[in-house]
Each structure stands twice: as C-alpha cells, then as structure tokens.
Amino acid sequence: GENVEQHPSTLSVQEGDSAVIKCTYSDSASNYFPWYKQELGKGPQLIIDIRSNVGEKKDQRIAVTLNKTAKHFSLHITETQPEDSAVYFCAASKGLNNAGNMLTFGGGTRLMVKP
Amino acid sequence: NAGVTQTPKFQVLKTGQSMTLQCAQDMNHNSMYWYRQDPGMGLRLIYYSASEGTTDKGEVPNGYNVSRLNKREFSLRLESAAPSQTSVYFCASSEALQGRGGRRNEQFFGPGTRLTVL
Numbered sequence: 001g002e003n004v005e006q007h008p009s010t011l012s013v014q015e016g017d018s019a020v021i022k023c024t025y026s027d028s029a030s031n032y033f034p035w036y037k038q039e040l041g042k043g044p045q046l047i048i049d050i051r052s053n054v055g056e057k058k059d060q061r062i063a064v065t066l067n068k069t070a071k072h073f074s075l076h077i078t079e080t081q082p083e084d085s086a087v088y089f090c091a092a093s094k095g096l097n098n099a100g101n102m103l104t105f106g107g108g109t110r111l112m113v114k115p
Numbered sequence: 116n117a118g119v120t121q122t123p124k125f126q127v128l129k130t131g132q133s134m135t136l137q138c139a140q141d142m143n144h145n146s147m148y149w150y151r152q153d154p155g156m157g158l159r160l161i162y163y164s165a166s167e168g169t170t171d172k173g174e175v176p177n178g179y180n181v182s183r184l185n186k187r188e189f190s191l192r193l194e195s196a197a198p199s200q201t202s203v204y205f206c207a208s209s210e211a212l213q214g215r216g217g218r219r220n221e222q223f224f225g226p227g228t229r230l231t232v233l
Contacts (some may be wrong), residue, residue, distance in 0.1 A: 043205050043225050043227050044205070045224065046223075048223070089157055089158065095220040101220055103222065105218060108155070108157050
C-alpha cells in the first residue's frame with residue numbers, strides 16, 4: 001500500500017519568514033495530494049490540494065509543488081503569521097479514478113511561528 | 116450547517132468495556148470515514164463507507180466494527196476495548212469516493228473523540 005513520509009516533524013520559524021514542509025510518497029498511482037491544517041483541539045481542515053496533472057498551485061500565502069518523477073510534494077507558507085501555528089498533514093490518494101479516495105497521511109509537522 | 120459532528124468528545128473506558136462512537140454529517144455526502152490519530156503517526160483509516168449500505172476495511176480495522184445507519188450517520192463500535200485503542204478518533208465525509216476532479220475529493224473532518232482505555 002501507499003506510504004507517506006513527512007519532514008520535519010517540528011518546525012519553528014520567526015514571524016514573517018517562510019516555512020517549507022516536505023512529503024514523499026511510494027505509490028506512483030497516487031494522483032491527489034491534499035494538505036490539512038489541524039489547530040489544537042480541532043479536526044483537520046483542508047487548506048490546499050494538488051492533482052497529479054499540475055506541478056504547482058498557489059492560494060495567497062500558501063503554495064504546493066509536486067514532483068511526480070521524484071514522488072515528492074511540498075507545502076510552502078510565505079510571510080508566516082502566529083495564526084499559522086498548527087499541525088500540518090500531507091496526504092495522498094488515488095482519488096481521481098475508481099481506486100477510491102482513501103487518504104494515506106504523513107506523520108504531521110508541528111509548525112510554531114514565533115512573534 | 117453543522118458539518119460533521121461527533122459524540123462523545125471525551126470517553127474513558129476500562130479494558131474489556133464496549134462503546135459506540137457516533138458521527139453524523141449534514142452535507143448530503145455519500146462517503147464517510149473513520150480515522151484514528153496517534154502521536155507521530157498521522158491519521159490512519161479504520162473503516163470507510165463509500166455509500167449508504169456499504170462498508171469496507173481500511174488500514175487498521177482490527178478490534179472495530181462500523182455501521183452505516185443511513186446516509187447521514189456512520190458509527191464506530193469497540194466491542195472489547197484494549198489500551199492499544201487509546202487514541203483520538205476522527206470521522207470524516209466526502210461527496211464521493213471517486214473524485215474525478217472538482218471538489219468531490221475533499222474530506223471534511225469532525226472535531227474528534229478522545230478515547231482513553233485503562
């Protein structure tokens with residue numbers, strides 16, 4: 001089955017700096033890669049996703065890049081703010097075809113933005 | 116629109132006790148999922164239901180059973196709780212199991228149930 005590894009497990013940055021979180025996946029058939037943000041005491045919430053037919057997607061201060069050949073994808077947060085502090089999870093699935101939308105998650109990254 | 120709701124929020128069980136975690140969604144989604152979250156391991160899929168009337172095992176189904184009661188509700192049952200089942204449990208739903216583009220892939224998560232088994 002799919003295996004998703006995520007690094008680093010913790011990341012501390014100064015407010016205004018950029019943060020990058022990286023994930024690798026094992027199953028070349030995976031075609032959907034969402035990123036979730038989990039705030040303390042809450043369930044994960046989708047913040048951005050990318051499909052295998054594009055290499056990069058941007059939404060204001062967050063962007064995701066995908067390298068299908070190397071089987072890795074990354075989350076980039078620019079101009080970090082204290083409210084970006086949370087645990088971030090990457091995930092992978094074959095959700096765009098009949099193989100189903102079951103997500104395999106990475107282990108999570110705790111991001112701390114210091115004011 | 117409450118989204119995905121879960122009850123209870125917290126629960127403490129003794130080894131061998133049974134309990135059912137409840138989940139409901141009001142988004143008219145077809146597919147529902149149960150995950151457990153353990154430190155450093157992300158979320159792992161326990162069971163899922165592609166549509167009303169169907170359920171399938173995920174990555175870690177042992178020790179659990181599920182029921183898709185109707186389109187809105189998907190419950191998770193622990194028949195004989197063990198300390199290894201101490202975890203935070205999340206229910207999620209999505210429009211469909213197969214995305215085929217658009218927003219159908221997105222999974223919406225509930226707030227979680229923190230379960231401790233002594």
